[in-house]
Amino acid sequence: MKQLYYKKRAYVNITIIVVNVLYFLFLELKGPTEDLDLLKQYGAMYAPIVVGQGEYYRIFTSMFIHIGFSHLLNNMIILFVLGDNLERALGEIKYFIFYFVCGAGANIISMLISIQSNRLTVSAGASGAIFGVIGGLIYAVAVNKGRLEDLSSRQLIMLVICSLYYGFTGTGVDNAAHISGLILGILLAVVFYRKPSRLE
Template sequence: MYGKRRNAPVTDFLILVNILVFLYVALRGGMRDDEVLLRCGASYTPYVLERREYWRLLTAAFLHFGIRHLGNNMFVLFVTGDSLEHALGHVKYLIFYLFSAVGASAASLAVEVAMGQKVLSAGASGVVFAVLGGLIWVLIRNRGRFEEFRIRNLLFFSGVMLLSGFFTEGVDNAAHAGGLLVGFLLAVVLYRRPAVTLFSTDMT
């Protein structure tokens, strides 16, 4: 048997963009250099609110603090993103991704403001959780199954990933939870289950 052909140009393109941005920042001495990350678009509460640099809510999702940070996010996106892209279609998936990036960053920003924190934020993990949230809705609409995913397995995986963040230092749990919720809600709006044709008649 042959596995399903991967047809996810948007997912693959976004992964490539994340990798290229990482290499660009690394060559400029970034990854762990806050000044470089800020210049390249990381989210920082005073810059977003006081300078009104709202674009950082999007650009921060394409920056990473290290190769492991990048690798973990891109691996999960590679494994899950193609299925959501198949479900939504290429254009809707791109819209989903970009709005999820902003939504997850906004959730992180809101929690930082509420707690009086000023944290430098970057990473695609919020979008990754949004993809998981989107897939959960797709699975619900398809009676718990879609391609290779099953609702129980995905819920368990999402829960483990979400909980593990609370036991790991330096993890933006607000972006994770916010991304999961934003992705679920965006999928509710964007996903349309294909109509099932029960009977077909050859009239020729």
């Protein structure tokens, strides 16, 4: 009897998406989410506040803040399409830990780079964690000989290439968080993911 992972609902991933959407709507009621001062007030990443005032919780809260509707929409579509695959592969608890470790780790590395380069900007978004999810899937797909459920290595590599190309050619994109999240996702998947045994 074969294990049918695709039938299992990914409740953690769905909950993360719902929280992102609800917090975005809350911020929209307070003012436009393109207002960086508003985002700083409600938990966005900004190194002088995080380090200078000890508000380290922003490493996590910024993962639920998005700068405008298109930012939210793009991130949530990718998370909706890919996150459930990784949650089924890892299990609910491991996926929860994986998502937040990747997101927080990407934010910390991005902040340190911004401090070192003296480019102190407001940053927010789930993309560090989402790139972590992509990194985790790249590892899981590779372990499963190029395919996991409906995902293939080629699809994931193309997604990474297109996303990074958009980041480096566009403006206002936190490429440090993207690359950090991707690398952290691959490394963490090595620790968390175990290829399931096949039951016939």
